[in-house]
Amino acid sequence: MTAMGRxxxxxxxxxxxxxxxxxFAGRRRRPAIVGWLGSAAALAxxxxxxxxxxxxxxxxxxxxxxxxxxxxTLSLDRLSALFLFVSGLVLLPGSIFAAGSxxxxxxxxxLRAFSVPYxxxxxxxxxxxxxxxxxxxxxxxxxxxxLTYLLVSYEDETDGQRRSAxxxxxxxxxxxxxxxxxxxxxANSGPLEFVAMKAAGATLGAQGRWAVFLLAFLGFGxxxxxxxxxFWLPRAYTAAPAxxxxxxxxxxxxxxxxxxxxxxxxLLPASMVGPGLVALGVGSLTAxxxxxxxxxxxxxxxxLAHSSIENAGIITAGFxxxxxxxxxxxxxxxxxxxxxxxxxxxxxxVYKALLFFTVGAVDSSVRTRxxxxxxxxIKVMPFTALFFLVGALSIAALPPFAGxxxxxxxxxxxxxxxxxxxxxVKIVFALCGAALALTAGLAVTCFVKAFAMGFLGMARxxxxxxxxxxxxxxxxxxxGLALLxxxxxxxxxxxxxxxxxxxxxxxxxxAAQALVPPFFAANPHHGELPAAFVAExxxxxxxxxxxxxxxxxxVVLHRGGKANPVVFAMSTAYMAAxxxxxxxxxxxxxxxxxxRRRAVERRAVWAGAIPRLLPEMTYTGTGFSNPVRxxxxxxxxxxxxxxxxxxxxxxxxxxxxxxxxxxxxxxxFVLDPIxxxxxxxxxxxxxxxxxxxxxxVLYGLVALIVALLVGRFS
Amino acid sequence: xSQWVTKGLATGVKATHYPRAAETAPGxxxxxxxxxxxxxxxxxxxxxxxxxxxLRQVPSGVEVDRxxxxxxxxxxxxxxxxxxxxxxxxxxxLLAGSERRGRSLGRAFSRSLHILVVDAGDCGACLSEVRxxxxxxxxxxxxxxxxxxxxxxxxxxxxxxxxxxxxxLPLRKAYEAMPAPKRVVxxxxxxxxAAIFSPSFICAGGVGKLLPVDVEVPGNPxxxxxxxxxxxxxxxxxPPSGTDAVRAGANQDRLR
Numbered sequence: 001m002t003a004m005g006r007x008x009x010x011x012x013x014x015x016x017x018x019x020x021x022x023x024f025a026g027r028r029r030r031p032a033i034v035g036w037l038g039s040a041a042a043l044a045x046x047x048x049x050x051x052x053x054x055x056x057x058x059x060x061x062x063x064x065x066x067x068x069x070x071x072x073t074l075s076l077d078r079l080s081a082l083f084l085f086v087s088g089l090v091l092l093p094g095s096i097f098a099a100g101s102x103x104x105x106x107x108x109x110x111l112r113a114f115s116v117p118y119x120x121x122x123x124x125x126x127x128x129x130x131x132x133x134x135x136x137x138x139x140x141x142x143x144x145x146x147l148t149y150l151l152v153s154y155e156d157e158t159d160g161q162r163r164s165a166x167x168x169x170x171x172x173x174x175x176x177x178x179x180x181x182x183x184x185x186x187a188n189s190g191p192l193e194f195v196a197m198k199a200a201g202a203t204l205g206a207q208g209r210w211a212v213f214l215l216a217f218l219g220f221g222x223x224x225x226x227x228x229x230x231f232w233l234p235r236a237y238t239a240a241p242a243x244x245x246x247x248x249x250x251x252x253x254x255x256x257x258x259x260x261x262x263x264x265x266x267l268l269p270a271s272m273v274g275p276g277l278v279a280l281g282v283g284s285l286t287a288x289x290x291x292x293x294x295x296x297x298x299x300x301x302x303x304l305a306h307s308s309i310e311n312a313g314i315i316t317a318g319f320x321x322x323x324x325x326x327x328x329x330x331x332x333x334x335x336x337x338x339x340x341x342x343x344x345x346x347x348x349x350v351y352k353a354l355l356f357f358t359v360g361a362v363d364s365s366v367r368t369r370x371x372x373x374x375x376x377x378i379k380v381m382p383f384t385a386l387f388f389l390v391g392a393l394s395i396a397a398l399p400p401f402a403g404x405x406x407x408x409x410x411x412x413x414x415x416x417x418x419x420x421x422x423x424x425v426k427i428v429f430a431l432c433g434a435a436l437a438l439t440a441g442l443a444v445t446c447f448v449k450a451f452a453m454g455f456l457g458m459a460r461x462x463x464x465x466x467x468x469x470x471x472x473x474x475x476x477x478x479x480g481l482a483l484l485x486x487x488x489x490x491x492x493x494x495x496x497x498x499x500x501x502x503x504x505x506x507x508x509x510x511a512a513q514a515l516v517p518p519f520f521a522a523n524p525h526h527g528e529l530p531a532a533f534v535a536e537x538x539x540x541x542x543x544x545x546x547x548x549x550x551x552x553x554x555v556v557l558h559r560g561g562k563a564n565p566v567v568f569a570m571s572t573a574y575m576a577a578x579x580x581x582x583x584x585x586x587x588x589x590x591x592x593x594x595x596r597r598r599a600v601e602r603r604a605v606w607a608g609a610i611p612r613l614l615p616e617m618t619y620t621g622t623g624f625s626n627p628v629r630x631x632x633x634x635x636x637x638x639x640x641x642x643x644x645x646x647x648x649x650x651x652x653x654x655x656x657x658x659x660x661x662x663x664x665x666x667x668x669f670v671l672d673p674i675x676x677x678x679x680x681x682x683x684x685x686x687x688x689x690x691x692x693x694x695x696x697v698l699y700g701l702v703a704l705i706v707a708l709l710v711g712r713f714s
Numbered sequence: 715x716s717q718w719v720t721k722g723l724a725t726g727v728k729a730t731h732y733p734r735a736a737e738t739a740p741g742x743x744x745x746x747x748x749x750x751x752x753x754x755x756x757x758x759x760x761x762x763x764x765x766x767x768x769l770r771q772v773p774s775g776v777e778v779d780r781x782x783x784x785x786x787x788x789x790x791x792x793x794x795x796x797x798x799x800x801x802x803x804x805x806x807x808l809l810a811g812s813e814r815r816g817r818s819l820g821r822a823f824s825r826s827l828h829i830l831v832v833d834a835g836d837c838g839a840c841l842s843e844v845r846x847x848x849x850x851x852x853x854x855x856x857x858x859x860x861x862x863x864x865x866x867x868x869x870x871x872x873x874x875x876x877x878x879x880x881x882x883l884p885l886r887k888a889y890e891a892m893p894a895p896k897r898v899v900x901x902x903x904x905x906x907x908a909a910i911f912s913p914s915f916i917c918a919g920g921v922g923k924l925l926p927v928d929v930e931v932p933g934n935p936x937x938x939x940x941x942x943x944x945x946x947x948x949x950x951x952x953p954p955s956g957t958d959a960v961r962a963g964a965n966q967d968r969l970r
Contacts, residue, residue: 606866606891609884 004059004076007048008126014041015123022115030111031102034118035473038095041119045126046088052081053498059130070135070192078502079266080129083258086346087125089484090250090353093477097357098243100473104364105241114154114243121147125251129258134183134192138176145172148252152240164235171232175222179259182215186267194267201268209268213275216263217282224256225312227286231666234293237305242360245301249308249356250349257315257345265319265338265506270326277428279320284432287313287439289665292635295446295628296662298621300359300369303450304352307395310439311348315341317432318410322507324425325416331509333416336558338503339496339511340409346495347402347488351394354481358388361470361478362454366463371450371621376459380467385455387478392447394485397440400576402488405556407440409515412558412568445628453621460615490573492556512552519553520546533565541574638662729853732939733946743803743937744785751775756795763788766909769797780805780932781906806931806944808954818950819897823869825858827949829899830868830892834885835917836875839935840902844874846938859945865891870948872941873921876904876911882924889925897928897948901941906930 018037022030051057059076066072076084098118102111124144131137146169153165183192185208190200204212218229225233237245264275290309297303318341325334361384362377363369378385394401397408414436417429459465470478488495493516500511517529519542537543542555557569607613629636643657663672688699730737747768752760752775761769761776768782769789776797790796808818819827831844847854848861862868865888877885889898900921903909912919921927931944946952 601894603890604887606864606887609887609891611883 002059004048004051004057005061007044007051008059008074008130011041011044011048011126012123014044015119015126018119018122019116022112022119027106027111030115031099031106034102034115035096035099038098038118038122039092041122042088042092042095045084046092049076049081049084049088052076053078053085053502056501060132066135070133072136073132073193074127074130075132075194076130077505079261079505080258082342082346082499082502083129083254084126086254086349087129087251089346090246090349091122091125093357093480094243094246094250094353096473097246097360097477100471101241101243101360101364109154114151114241117147117150118244121151121247125247125255128255132194134180134187134194134197138180138183141179142176144252144255145169145176148172148248151244152236152248154244155239155241160235161239164232164239168232168236171222171229175219175229178215178219178222180219182212182219182263185215186212186263194262198267204268206272209272210274212268213264213278217260217275217279220256220259220263221282221316222256223252224260224316225253225286225290225309226256226282226316227289227313228666228670230286230290230309230312231664231671233309234302234305234664237308238299238301242356242363245360246353246356249304250353253308253312254345254349257312257319260316261319261506265323270323270334270506273324273327273422273425276320276323276325276327277425279323280317280432281320281428283313283315283317283320284435284439285313286310287317288435289313291439291442291446292628292632293664295442295449296625296636298371300362300371300374300450300454301356302369303371303446304355304359307443307446308348308352310443311344311352311395314407314410314436314439315344315348317341317436318344318406318413321410321413321417321429321432322503324420324429325413326507328420328425330419331507332514333413333419335500335503335507335509335511336409336416336514337413338507339499339515340406340413342499342503343492343495344403344406344410346499347394347406347485350481350484350488351391351402354387354478354485355391355395357474357478357481358384358391361474362467364474365467365470366461368461368463371453373461374454374459374464375457375461375615375618376464377455377467380459380465381455381469383475384470384478385451387482388455389451390482390485392451394489396444396447398444400486400489400572400579402485404489405492405572407436408570409556411436411440416567442628445625449621449624453619453624458613458615458618460618460620490576491554492572493552493554496556497552515556515558516552517555517557517559519543519555520549520551537569542571544574544577635665636662637665637668729851729856730939732942733952737803737939742939743801744933745799745801746780746783746785746805746932747778747789748798748800749775749777750797752795752797760789760793760795760797763793766903766907768909779907781930782903782909783932784903784909784934803933803937803939804943805933805936805940806929806947808929808947809927818948818954819869819895820950824949824951827859827870827945828862828868829859829870829872829945830862830865830888831872831874832881832885832888834873834875834881834905834921835878836902836904840874840904843935843938844872844901844941847941852938852942854942854945857942857946857951859942859949865889866893868892869895870897870899870945871925872899872901872945873905873925874901876908876917876919877921877924878917885921886924898925899929899931899944899948900927901931901933901944902936903932903934906932909934 014037018033018041021037022033025033052059056078059074061074063072063074102114105111105114121144124140124147128137128140128144131140149165149169149172152168153162156162183197186197186201186204188200188204188208190196201209201212222229237248240248260279264279270276287310290306290313294303294306294310297306318337322334322337322341325331325337359369362374362381365381366374366377368374390401394403397403411433414429414433417426420426420429496515497510497512500515504510519534519537537555542553545554554573555569555571558567559565560567605613607617610617639661641659643659644653645655646653730739754771757771757776761771765786765788766782766784768779768784769776770779790799831841833841846852847859865871871889871892873885875881889896898921900906904911905921908917908919911917929944929948931940933940943952947954
């Protein structure tokens with residue numbers, strides 16, 4: 001057995017040990033088991049996938065044959081290693097956080113019901129990207145659906161939580177059916193190993209390819225949270241326990257994207273522009289709808305769930321753009337787009353897990369997630385507020401944090417559509433670019449609201465005023481992920497080559513060549529770069545830090561042709577350095593020069609000289625997002641009930657009560673019609689089941705006669 | 715647009731030239747009684763006619779407490795012994811400051827003074843005069859005076875109206891919310907002494923009871939030029955004692 005094989009066995013053994021130990025250990029010890037064994041398994045997973053991702057260590061194992069189906073094969077390439085590595089990044093802090101936050105369930109729920117499915121899901125999440133044949137993939141996928149259902153429905157205090165979990169399971173099953181159909185069409189009655197399916201995909205006609213793409217896109221889109229099959233996602237995320245949501249957003253969502261990339265990008269040859277355009281359009285629409293609903297939410301968990309949908313949309317849009325570029329022969333542009341999409345995926349996992357940790361910490365301390373009941377938390381939970389701010393800045397795509405580079409690259413890629421020939425394609429790119437730009441703007445609004453209304457200002461409830469600070473089990477995972485957010489934002493030049501190599505099977509060109517010119521390497525002549533070009537960037541300071549950092553430099557730069565030598569260029573590291581320097585200089589000037597001899601006087605907040613400023617008088621999250629609500633009213637279609645009570649005649653109103661209800665767009669157009677028609681059909685059957693025995697005998701008789709007639713005349 | 719510009723240029727400057735030149739337009743001030751030397755019997759008579767006790771009998775005649783005068787004209791009309799009449803309007807007075815606190819605001823504020831107006835129980839007359847400062851004739855922007863709605867940006871708190879019980883807390887809060895250095899300008903006889911309302915159940919008499927007033931602008935209501943004079947004093951752009959008199963001979967005919 002190879003070293004990699006031993007590592008994989010170690011991960012699985014750790015998961016098994018965790019599940020077994022939590023079955024037999026005492027009730028108080030179970031959280032510790034989740035923490036220690038979970039993080040140990042996550043470390044092993046990081047080691048395993050890291051050596052596959054960074055060093056390209058191969059792993060391939062043919063396990064056993066299922067007669068007449070397939071040979072169960074496990075295989076690790078850089079693409080699956082990337083997804084595994086990201087899962088590890090989320091599961092490591094996630095296990096620590098889960099261990100801590102499980103404490104509140106002691107005595108109320110069985111901790112076994114959490115930790116056994118948790119470890120089983122851990123092992124499943126490890127195996128899904130490894131499995132290299134359709135049969136085992138589908139079985140593991142099914143296992144994942146069931147295990148996530150068990151974990152989401154762990155807290156079943158309210159009926160809504162159970163129903164949300166059940167909806168997730170039902171939609172997930174429908175998705176699995178679509179995926180299975182896609183695999184069947186793709187395999188074309190050949191063997192079910194991915195290698196063989198890839199060969200079969202190359203011989204598939206256009207209609208077959210469209211069928212496989214649409215089935216896989218829709219099927220995997222369920223888990224990835226794409227329009228029109230993501231209506232389960234906000235409900236399930238809100239219902240899931242705080243210990244599990246980060247895994248849901250940081251790992252299982254990625255697996256949906258993994259499926260799309262694997263099937264639509266690799267197993268199907270990228271030869272048609274259409275599928276890429278569909279992915280781009282659906283992705284942009286998903287992103288816009290996601291952020292619109294996120295902006296108007298006042299439940300922090302629900303807000304983050306809708307924002308996950310937005311991010312999944314951005315990733316899918318980037319992936320679609322990449323497919324279009326690859327299909328129309330621009331491999332290097334395609335590699336930029338795919339690197340941007342994968343970058344966004346990595347970033348999203350990191351900052352979304354971070355944000356869910358902070359919201360979990362707030363929830364366990366304040367016992368509410370409603371922004372309109374929070375406020376002023378920065379005073380009582382300073383670390384949590386700081387980490388939420390880091391996460392919010394990252395997700396709002398502000399430099400120098402994670403999220404900026406990937407969103408910037410995604411938008412830049414859409415602008416590169418000028419290279420494409422067809423006008424129709426250009427128009428689609430332009431529209432999607434506009435939608436994504438609007439999304440980016442709304443994302444800033446959304447997270448300004450979440451941070452400002454949740455953490456700044458006055459406490460709007462007693463619970464928020466007396467909240468306890470987050471415990472160490474929450475601080476440590478949050479701090480780690482916050483640092484990772486900063487690192488991912490500062491060093492895109494070291495991340496992009498890794499992502500480019502992961503996407504290389506699809507684009508056949510590495511993104512590093514297209515995006516990260518070697519400013520540091522091969523000094524002083526810089527190899528492939530022209531001397532005048534280098535001199536120009538030298539004057540701008542592109543070689544600052546050369547002694548400290550190995551590799552290619554800190555500038556992300558896309559080189560064009562002769563007429564346009566630099567298509568775009570930027571460096572978050574230098575930007576951050578300049579930003580820090582400017583802040584420092586401003587601070588020094590202000591503190592030491594201007595304000596040296598001045599006394600600072602602090603007075604109460606000016607609130608129009610009212611006798612007492614009550615929290616109810618301050619701006620709420622609902623008020624902050626109301627402009628968005630009003631502008632997009634046609635889309636939200638709220639149901640407004642106004643109930644006015646008059647005393648004497650119409651002119652004297654005693655009370656006005658206004659109730660505003662909102663039904664999600666997809667609920668109106670997808671879920672409700674499906675639910676209504678299912679009810680209609682089952683009502684029809686229900687009428688047959690009336691319990692009258694004589695009629696049942698009649699049904700049997702009719703069935704017998706029909707059978708006889710069919711037998712007689714066929 | 716072009717017509718608008720040419721018309722504007724052709725019209726020229728219509729605003730008053732105060733304080734660069736003396737104000738000559740008629741009707742800009744109602745005037746105020748001045749200290750007069752009168753025989754004791756007549757002085758007693760005329761002082762008794764004053765409803766707010768602004769006129770006080772002294773051995774040499776009568777003295778005027780400008781802070782209490784409400785321009786009722788009872789001391790000049792229908793009386794045998796009219797007092798002298800000061801037809802000017804530079805009535806504002808800069809009160810002596812303490813050691814720590816200078817009197818006017820100093821050079822840094824001379825071209826940009828932000829003013830918060832607080833109505834502490836005004837009848838509307840003083841506010842109406844304050845509003846005139848923004849019109850094209852008095853146009854206080856040309857002097858660098860600006861109104862601001864928030865005390866956080868204000869250098870000067872301009873108070874009008876007799877300070878009622880209910881406005882004591884808001885006024886104190888507004889004053890405390892202002893950044894230092896800050897000054898208080900009390901405008902109108904109600905703000906200065908609560909002339910005809912004090913003392914009563916609703917007001918204790920003047921803004922000075924609550925805040926340290928720096929500039930007093932008497933008058934009921936004071937004309938816009940008097941308020942401007944007060945603001946110029948607080949900005950340190952006028953010498954404290956009004957030596958340059960306003961020529962207002964055209965006002966004399968209104969008196970009798």
